[in-house]
Amino acid sequence: MIRNSINLLTKKLISSTSCQRTRMRCFSSGATNLVDVNVNDKTGIAVVTLNRPPVNSLNLELLTDLSKTLDELESNRSKGMILTSSSKTVFSAGLDILEMYNPEPERSKAFWTALQDVWLKLYGSPYPTAAAINGHSPAGGCLLAICCEYRVMVNDFTIGLNETRLGISAPSFFISSFRNVLSTREAEKALTLGTMFSSDEALKVGLVDEIATDKADSINKCENFLLEFKKVSSMARAFTKQSLRKKDLEELENNREQDLQLFLFAINQPIVQKGLGAYIQSLKKK
Numbered sequence: 001m002i003r004n005s006i007n008l009l010t011k012k013l014i015s016s017t018s019c020q021r022t023r024m025r026c027f028s029s030g031a032t033n034l035v036d037v038n039v040n041d042k043t044g045i046a047v048v049t050l051n052r053p054p055v056n057s058l059n060l061e062l063l064t065d066l067s068k069t070l071d072e073l074e075s076n077r078s079k080g081m082i083l084t085s086s087s088k089t090v091f092s093a094g095l096d097i098l099e100m101y102n103p104e105p106e107r108s109k110a111f112w113t114a115l116q117d118v119w120l121k122l123y124g125s126p127y128p129t130a131a132a133i134n135g136h137s138p139a140g141g142c143l144l145a146i147c148c149e150y151r152v153m154v155n156d157f158t159i160g161l162n163e164t165r166l167g168i169s170a171p172s173f174f175i176s177s178f179r180n181v182l183s184t185r186e187a188e189k190a191l192t193l194g195t196m197f198s199s200d201e202a203l204k205v206g207l208v209d210e211i212a213t214d215k216a217d218s219i220n221k222c223e224n225f226l227l228e229f230k231k232v233s234s235m236a237r238a239f240t241k242q243s244l245r246k247k248d249l250e251e252l253e254n255n256r257e258q259d260l261q262l263f264l265f266a267i268n269q270p271i272v273q274k275g276l277g278a279y280i281q282s283l284k285k286k
C-alpha cells in the first residue's frame, strides 16, 4: 500500500498541563475527536485511545477518525502504537449495529469502506502495534485487537468474534486476521461457535499474549513489547511484518468492491434485519 498522506501531526499538536508533565504530545484525530493520541516524547510511542462513549461502537465517524490517525502515525514514522479505550469496561463493542440496521445506502457504503481502510492500515502498518485491551472486546472490537502485533488484556473481560451468535458470518478479513493469531483449528472452532473467551481462556488459547491487572499495567506491558524493537532495524521489521501479512492484505485490496457488495447484500436481507432488530432490543432490555 502506498500512501502519501500529508504530515498533519505537527499541525495538530496541542499542549496541555498533563501532557507537559508526562512529556507527552497530545493531539486528536480530526473533526469529531473520537480518538485521542498521546505521543511520548522520550520513546516516540503513541497511545491511541478510542473515545466514543458509552461502548466505543465503531460507527462511520469513529472509523474515519481512526483511519486519519493511522495515516498520521505512518506519515510521522511512528515508533509504535498502543491502542486502548477511554471506557473502564469496554475496549470496543465492535461495529455499531445501528450502522447496519435499516441501512441508508450511501452511508452503509461509506461505513464499510472506512472499516476496510482501517483494517488495511492497521493490519499492514509499518510501525509496531499493540492493543491494551482494558475491557470487553467483542466482534469488531476483537478485530482491532487482532490487527495489532501484541495483545495485553486486563483480567475479567471477554474477547472474541461472536458474529455467528448474531446470525451473521464474520467477513473474510476478520477471519484472516483471526487465523494470523490462532491455529486454523482453534479459529474454526471459535468462529463457528461465536466463542467469547474470558481473559484467562484467551491467554490459554493464544488470542492474547499477556494478562494485566489494570489499564496502566496493560499499557506498560504493551510499551515493554514495543521497546524491544529499539534493537531492530525499522525497515527490516516492517518488511518482515508486511511480507507475513501480504496475502491477507492483497486478498482484501484486490477484492474491496466484491467485499463491499457482499456486506451490502447481507445487511439488506430481511432475515438479517430481523436478527439485528432482535439483538438491539435484547441489548436495550439488559
Ligand SMILES: CC/C=C\CC/C=C/CC(=O)SCCNC(=O)CCNC(=O)[C@H](O)C(C)(C)COP(=O)(O)OP(=O)(O)OC[C@H]1O[C@@H](n2cnc3c(N)ncnc32)[C@H](O)[C@@H]1OP(=O)(O)O
Binding pocket: 054, 055, 057, 089, 090, 092, 093, 094, 095, 096, 097, 098, 136, 138, 139, 140, 141, 162, 163, 166, 168, 169, 170, 171, 262, 263, 266, 267, 280, 283, 284, 286
Ligand atoms: C458479510 C458480512 C455482513 C456483516 C458483517 C457484520 C460484522 C459485524 C461485526 C460486529 O462487530 S457486529 C457488533 C457485535 N457486537 C456485539 O455483539 C456487542 C454487543 N454489546 C455488548 O455485548 C455489550 O454492550 C458490551 C459487553 C460491549 C458492554 O456491556 P455494558 O457495559 O453492560 O453496556 P450495555 O450493553 O448496557 O450497552 C450500553 C449502550 O450501548 C449500546 N450498544 C452496545 N453495543 C453496541 C453496538 N455494537 N452497536 C450499537 N450500540 C451498542 C447498548 O444498546 C446500550 O444502549 P442504550 O441506548 O440502551 O444505552
